Amino acid sequence: MKNKTISLKERPSGKPTLNNFEISEEEVPKPKDGELLLQAKYVSVDPYLRGRMRDQKSYIPPFELGKPLESGIIAEVLESNNKNFTKGEFVNGMLQWKKFQTSNGNGLNKVDRKHAPLKTYLGVLGLTGLTAYLGLEKIGKLQKGETLLVSGAAGAVGSVVGQIGKIKGCRVVGIAGSEEKIDRIQEKFGFDAAINYKTTTNINKAVAAACPNGVDVYFDNVGGEILDAALVNMNRYGRVINCGAISLxxxxxxxxxxxxxxxxxKNSILMQGFIVRDFVKDFGPAQKQLAKWMEEDKLTYLETVVEGFENIPQAFIDLFDGKNKGKMIVVV
Amino acid sequence: MKNKTISLKERPSGKPTLNNFEISEEEVPKPKDGELLLQAKYVSVDPYLRGRMRDQKSYIPPFELGKPLESGIIAEVLESNNKNFTKGEFVNGMLQWKKFQTSNGNGLNKVDRKHAPLKTYLGVLGLTGLTAYLGLEKIGKLQKGETLLVSGAAGAVGSVVGQIGKIKGCRVVGIAGSEEKIDRIQEKFGFDAAINYKTTTNINKAVAAACPNGVDVYFDNVGGEILDAALVNMNRYGRVINCGAISLxxxxxxxxxxxxxxxxxKNSILMQGFIVRDFVKDFGPAQKQLAKWMEEDKLTYLETVVEGFENIPQAFIDLFDGKNKGKMIVVV
Incomplete structure (x- = not known):
């Protein structure tokens, strides 16, 4: 049994390419005292990882050249020399892009497939759902009857944001980049209206038309010109959750x-950068609420599942072409 | 005795000029039942009035062409048909640019020259001081030991912001547009460091050098490139108070x-537009605190006093050339 690792070979300039990544083989490591041997099952790829590929200070240190990449991963405990974990359990955490790796257990959370499919702990019950929920809660302070605008609306975070807006009794308008996505967010996720920014000639006017009472909260996953259009349409005391800027x-x-x-x-508007990790202490209650809404069939989700460890880089690259429907997950 | 009124003749395009204003003569009005006759004593001119000269929706309606302008004014009660006011009292409020005018008393606050010079109710004890205090309090949430950066630092608001920063135990760095202002904010107002943006070749580096621990709170009176320089030097969880954008x-x-x-x-930064009128309910305690600091000699101020009602437009125009030292006031 051989181990495989995906490392950052060179920093991308512009859009990432397969040449930026390197796959290497090595021995499967042996867990020491207090350690676990983990086997990766599901790997989350997310747009924010692009930021860590840049050589600049940010809220997490940049990836190092020649070193393994990492992201949210669900793994199975194959061996345990740590009394807190048992062989056969599943854990969720920031782990390296390796088929097999050891861990001392720090930062790992156990996940139970009896409650929900394992993959959902990377999506709607994981950082994706928490980002949507806590962004709206902590910065958006969304109130019943308000208008919520969401960009990247068909994506993993955006689709949850919109559904929470509907649960809270708001008018929800989504922005996405294809007719198929526009249909999906209205039909599957219950958005009130949707804008295809790729075919709209004037995005400012399109937002104004879709939001006749103005925009109270804008959940931004894309930045750039769509953010500009949201800002000119915002009401007094509007709030912008700057969650992502994939367009940049x-x-x-x-x-x-x-x-x-x-x-x-002019309008006493608030804009605030949002990183879900700033709110770790709120994860527990937020996760409970999301799980409750799922049980009540108020919250649904889509996943794009790619097969094969070697395809992690391609799945990541595909995010920037909007090829995923909802959460992009690689099954190892 | 003739009355005089200053009206908006045409909307300025670019920098305001005297041609944008018109002075007319008329009879002194007679107060009806419940009304007062007021005589303007001190008129405040402020950069934000430029925004109201534009024909666009904002937090206050725009000035109308051919109608009198208005701003914060201290006036004497010459006659009173209103039981709440007595002849000889002084009041502060948003009043028209007229030598004499009637009022029903709504929105007027009495001011007492025993406690402080009347003019200070337009400055450090008025909207100017309240803007500095409440902006720092409500959005900046400034903490002891943090670094506070202020633009327009030698101006009416900026000089109070910096002094409050020192009272709170912060490192305070000011940005202004002349050597004389740079000297003044350090020597008279006690700033720790100052940057002359007009002679600095690289404002980003100048801010970095003056703020070795980064910027925690930036009180922005100017917008534009100085805001850009502040943002690239901000620490995680930094707060920007967008109070003014005189450069734009x-x-x-x-x-x-x-x-x-x-x-x-990248840094979970908050930016928020600040309008002091959003916090009217906090004016009382804030004014008390400012008055207490003045009594304790912890807070000082400068004024530029221009004489003559007819010179209000020129005093306003001079704000955009930075000709004022501290609060610009016209004594009628």
């Missing part, structure tokens, strides 16, 4: 746009 | 600049 991640030069400060001042 | 007010085209959303996400 692959830019090689500093992106520019209209200045936001006159708009913020 | 006279632009005729939509100003552009580097996009902020990647920086907000």
């Amino acid at each position: 991640y692959n830019k090689t030069e500093t992106p520019t746009g209209p200045r936001v400060e006159p708009l913020l001042i | 007010y006279n632009k005729t085209e939509t100003p552009t600049g580097p996009r902020v959303e990647p920086l907000l996400i």
